[in-house]
Amino acid sequence: MTEFPEEHEDQQDDEKSKSQVKREMHAYQELGRRLIGLKPAQLDKLELTDKLRAALEEAHRHTARGALKRHLSYVGKLVREQPDIESIQNLVDRLDSNSQAHAQYFHQLERWRDRLLTGKPGEQEAFLEAYPSADRQTVRQLVRQATREAAEEKPPAAARKLFKLIREAAENS
Structure with missing residues (x-):
């Protein structure tokens, strides 16, 4: 910086x-x-x-x-x-992907993804409160899909989509 x-x-x-x-x-x-x-x-x-x-x-x-x-x-x-x-x-x-601010921002988004993937409804509500522009139904679907993929040991496609949704919601807020 x-x-x-x-x-x-x-x-x-x-x-x-x-x-x-x-x-x-x-x-x-x-x-x-x-x-x-x-x-x-x-x-x-x-x-x-x-x-x-x-x-x-x-x-x-x-x-x-x-x-x-x-x-x-x-x-x-x-x-x-x-x-x-x-x-x-x-x-x-x-x-800027080389800056510390970018790393902190990226880690914050990853923490949101990890919190959502715990499956606790309170985490989803906290996320939707923080980012009201996010689509509630899409968040729930992606969390369910990601949980199912993890249980079946499949590649984390839904978790990636969830991360993308979180990033878009953060950028729009």
Whole structure:
């Protein structure tokens, strides 16, 4: 996770050193680079300005190294102007499979799947309360199928479908 530098308390009158400004610029550009790598459906979940959305769409047209570098600088400038950079950073980290936030998110989904597969009705109710967009009947069917597959020692196809349903419910909430 890229940390966005905070202002040092010992600096007077909000003056930043040249290296501090440079570190911030690189952090914004790195976040911009990561935003460029996201799919349009993932970008739709973020509250971005229209200018930044247009710049992210345009980034794929720049193939020359120099042009892409200049465009990344522009995207970094636009990222800096975003009202809620922290929520953007959190979602990007959650979507990046190499980040710790993604691992935590993935483990949370796995815990929900494991809790549902215990077969206790209270767990299903807790899940449906946490994610009201999930279809109650589909959850019950997949839990029953997964339990049956486990008892018969078959491949866990229903458990995989259940995990996919949990992930979709979490993304829609």
